Amino acid sequence: MPLIEFEEGTSFMHKLDPLSKLGWSFVVLVWLLAMRDPVPVLALGLLVIAVGRLGGGLSAIELLLTTAKLSVIALPIVLIQALLYPGQTALAAGPFGPITREGISFGLAIALRIVGVVAASTIVFKTTDPRDLVYGLHRHLHIPYRFAYIIFAGLRFIPLMQYEAATIREAQTVRGVYLARSPSLLDRLRALPSKPLQWKTFLVMLIANGLRHVPASTIALEVRGFGLHSHRTFYREHRVDRRGPIFALAWLAAMVAYLVLTGTSLMRSVQSTL
Amino acid sequence: MESAAEASSQSSGLGRLGFRPWTTRDLVTIALLIAVGGVFKGYWGGVRLALESSLGPLFTGWIIGAGFSLFGVLPLLIIPKTGVATVSMVAGSVIELAVGNPFGVEVFVFNFWEGLGPDIILALFYLANGGQTPVLGWKFAILAGIASTSLGAPYTLVTRGITALMRNFEGYGQYAVWLFLANRVLGGVICGAAGLALANSLRTMGVIGREEGYRVVTS
Amino acid sequence: MLEAERLSYWFPSRASTPVEPKGMEAPPIERAALKEISVRFQPGEFVLVVGPSGCGKSTFIQALLGVVPALTGGTVAGRVRLDGEEVLARGLAGVAGKVGLVLQDPESQLTNLDVEGEVVFGPENLGLPREEIARRLDWSLTVAGIGPLRNRFVYALSGGQKQRVAIAAGLAMRPRVLLLDSPTSNLDPIGGEETLKAIVDLWRGGAVELIVMAAHKIDDVLPVATRLLVMSEGRIILDGPPESILTQHLLALRDELGIFVPELCELAVLLNAGQGQPINVDGTAAALRERVRVGLALPVEGAASSTPTAARQALPLTGGPPAVEVADLHFAYEPGLPVLNGVSLSIERGQFVALLGQNGTGKTTLAKNIAGLYRPTGGTIRVGGVETTSSATYLRSGKVGYVFQYPDHQFVALTVADELAYGLRARAIPEPEVAKRVALMLELFKLSAHRDAPPYGLSMGEKRRLSVATMLVLRPDVLILDEPTTGQDRHNTVALMEVLRQEARERGMTIIQITHDMEQAAEYADRVMVMDGGRIVFDGTIEALFADAELLEQCHLKPTPTSSVCRLAWPELQMAPATPGRLAQLLPSLTFPLPE
C-alpha cells in the first residue's frame, strides 16, 4: 500500500524547496482561473505536465490519467454551461434556450482547468518529502513547530485510520449493519432510508476508535519533551536550493507577461464571469 | 490552575474571541481527526463521484458538501477553541494532498473557507458569552455548518462560471444560481445537525469530555 | 533512586456533574485507583509489576513519571521522587530526558513518520546538538536491534518492530529509568519475543539503571527480573524476589487474584521441585523424573484440581452434515498474491477447534471467508451442509458469529443492552424475545450491572465479554473468535473460555478460535489445526502436534512448558501431556519403565 505520494528522486523538481513548489502550483491555479478559452487552458495544462515529465521524471501518461478520473465532475460543468450560458452563436436549440458556441467553450475552459490544477499539485507532492515541507513551513513561514507537527502526526495516523475503517466496516457487517454481499437492486432501494444511520454508526465508531489513541499519543509526545523548550534542533539535513524561488518567480513573471500581452486583466476576467 | 489561566486569557482581546492556548492533547486530537477525516473523505469522495455522475453537481451539492464540511464543524464541538477548525482544515488539506487527493491545490482554498466559517461563528459565540467558554448546542452547530458550506460559495460561483449564467435571465440561469445557494445552505444545516449528533454520541460514549486540571491533597 | 511515598490517586469523576470535594480534602480512599503506595527502587533492579486487569498497574507506572496526574487530571496525594527531586509537583518537565516510557499499544505511541524521525524526536525537542543526536540515534538503534529499519516508515512495520522503535525512541533520551507498561500484550508471539529480547539485552548490557515493567504474562522475563510487585485493587500486596513470591503464593495468585503465573512455576510447585533454586525446564524435568522414580503420587490437590481439565470427548455424532466444511479454498486480496492456497477442512458440530500458525499465514483471512465477509476466488464453503458462497443472505442469517480481535471495532450502539439487542433487531426478531435473550446474556456474562452503560466505557475484560455476548445472543451454529484473549488476565480468560465451552456442550455450538497462546489451546481445544503458507498443515490433538518437532520448527510454534518438561523427563513418551492438569491426571497411572 503506497501511502504517501512522494517518491524519492534526484530530479530538478525534487531538488527545489517545498514552499517554492507550492507557490508555483498556486501560480498555475491563478493563471488557469484567469483564462477563459479552452485552448490556452489546455496548453497550460500540458505545459505543466511537461514540467512533471521533464523536470520531475514523472510519467506524463499517469499524470493525464489522474486528471482524467475527474472528468466525471468536469462533464456536468460543460453540460450546464452549454445548456444555460447566454452566448451569441447559437448552435442548436436546447430545453432552456439555445445552446451556444460560447457556452460550450466557456464550459470546456472551466473543465479543462482541472488538468493543470491537478497535475501541478500531483507533481509537487510526488517530488516533495513531507518532512521537508513541515520543516519549510516552520523555518521559512515561521509557523510554530507545534502546529507544523500536526501535519506529521496526521500523516502518521492516516494508515492506522484506514485499517480501522476497513475493520470497522467488516465488523459492522457481521453485526448486521450493512446488507449482505451483492444485494438485489430492490433490497438496495429498500435500505436507502437507513443509509444516514449507517453512515452515522460508521463515523461515530471510526472517530471513537481514532480518538482512543489520543491519551497514549499525548503521553508519548510529552514524555519526550514535545513543546518543552522554545528552541529545538532539527536533525535532518535540509538542502537549500536557490533555484526554487527563481523557478516560482519565473513562472509568476511568465503569467504576468502572458496576461499583459494578451490583454487579460485578472479583474476583468473575474468580472466577466459575473 | 486551569481556571487562573482561563481568567487571564479571557481578559485579553483575543481571549474574548475564544483564542486559547492549545495543549498537546488538543494537537493530537486535531491530528487524529484529520486522519479520520482524510479516510472518511476517501469513502465520501466515492459517494461524490457516484452521485455527481448520476445526478449532476447542482442537485447533490447539499449532501456532498455536508460530508466535507463536517470536519470543519466537528473539531470545534470537540475542542471549543477558536482557530481549531481552520488549522484542522488547512493542515488537513496538506495531508490529503500528500496522500493523493484527486482535486489538486484547490482543496487548500475550499478547506480554508470551510474551516474559517465555523471559527468565525465560534468567535461570535465567545463574544456573546463575554469571553467565557460557551455551551455549544444546535444553534452553534447549524450556524457553523452554514458558515462552513457558504463562506466559499463566492469562489465556486465565480470559478465554476455559475454566476455567468445569471445573465441568462430569459433562460433559467438565475435558477441555477439559486439552486446552488440553496444547496449550500441546506448542506450547512445537514452538516451542523450531523456534527452535533456525532458529538453527542461521542459524549454519551465517554470518548470526549472536558479536560481538567489536577489537584494535590494531603492524605 | 526512584521512590513513591504514600502515593494515592483518584481519577476525575466520569459523572457529568462531579461531586468531588474541593480544596485540600482527600476523597475516600476506597475510590482511589492507587492507594497509599510506598515503594523504593534502587539502581540495578529489574522490577516486574503484575496484577489482575484494572488493579492499577498502568496508573502506577504513569504516576512514577508524573504523567498521572499531569495529563489525566484527578486528585493526587503523597510523593514521587526521582533522585530526591519531586516528580508530581513539577509535571513532565522534571522527568523529560531522565525517564523513558514504553506503552502497551504500539500504534499510539509512535508519532512520527519514519523510524529515524521517531528516534531523534526526543533529543530534538531537548535542543541537543546534531552530533550528539547522531550518536544517540546510532546507539539506540543498535541497542534496540533495529539498525536496518532506520529509514523505514513506521506504519509499514510489524507490531514487534514498532515496539522496538518505541524502546529505541525512549532510549535516545538516555534515560536512567525505563518504564514499560505491558509492552508485549498487544503483540503476536514473535513480536512479543523480539520485544522481550530487546528489553532483556538492554538490561544485560546495562543501558539503563532501572527497569520497571508491568505485564500479564511473565514467563519469559522471569529469568532476568530481580523483583516482583503484585498489585491488587490499587495496592501493592506483595513485594520481593520473583521466584520466592511465585512459589510461596502460587495458588493464591493464580486462583484468588486470577493472574497468570508461569506454567513452569506451576509445575515446580506441583512437583515440589528444587526449593530456592532457579526454576527452569531442566531442573523441573529432573524433579519430575525423580518424583516418578521414587513412586510418589503427585500432590494432586494443589495445581491439578483447580485447573479446569477438559473432558475431551466430542459430542456424540449427530449424523448430520459437518458444521463447517471447506474444500480447496483459494483466496487473494490482490490478484497474483494468493493468501489461501487450497484450504480443506471439516469440523463436526460441537467441536472446539484452535487455529494456530505464525503471523501472516492467513488464519484471519480463512476465518473471514468462513464468516462470509469475503468472496473466495476458488473452492467451496459449507456451513451446516449449505453452501455459503452462493447465498446472498448468508451473512444476515447469523449462523456464523465472528468476534473481532479488538472489541471496540465491533460496537454499534450506545448502551450495553442495545448492543446486545442490535443483531436481534436487525434480524427482525420480535421484541419480547429480544428482551428475554438480552436479559439471559447479561446474566451469563455478568454484565447486568452495566446494562445502560456505554459499551465503550467498560473495562477491557468486560468489553471482551460483551463482544462475545453480542454474537452468542444470535445463537450461531458456529462461532469464530480471532485472538479473543490477548492482553487479558487469567481470571477473565478462564471465565470467557468456560462460557464458550459450556455453549459448545449444551447447544452443540462449534467454536473456531484463532490463537497464539499454546497453553490456552492445550487447555480448551478438542482439536488443533495449524496453518502455514495458506494451507492447513496439521490437524489433530495438541499432544500430537507437540510431538512433531519438525513441524513446530517450521511453523514457529513452541510447545507448552509442561510438554517440554515431560518430553525431557521421558523422551520415549509418545504423547506428552500438555497441561499441568493433564500431567497430574496421567501420573498415577503411569506404568512404563522409567529411564535411570
Ligand SMILES: Nc1ncnc2c1ncn2[C@@H]1O[C@H](COP(=O)(O)OP(=O)(O)OP(=O)(O)O)[C@@H](O)[C@H]1O
Ligand atoms: N481515565 C480513567 N478514568 C477513570 N477511571 C479509570 C481511567 N483509566 C483507568 N481507570 C480505572 O482505574 C483502574 C486502574 O486502571 P489501570 O489501567 O491502571 O489498570 P491496569 O492494571 O493497567 O489494567 P490492565 O491490566 O487491564 O492494563 C481501573 O479500575 C480502571 O477502570
Ligand SMILES: Nc1ncnc2c1ncn2[C@@H]1O[C@H](COP(=O)(O)OP(=O)(O)OP(=O)(O)O)[C@@H](O)[C@H]1O
Ligand atoms: N486487507 C488486506 N489486504 C491485502 N493483504 C492483506 C490484507 N489482510 C491481510 N493481508 C495479507 O494476507 C496475509 C494473511 O494475513 P492474515 O491476517 O490472514 O494472517 P494471520 O494468520 O491472521 O496473521 P496474524 O497471526 O498476524 O493475525 C498476510 O500476508 C497479510 O499481509
Ligand SMILES: [Mg+2]
Ligand atoms: Mg494497563
Ligand SMILES: [Mg+2]
Ligand atoms: Mg490474524
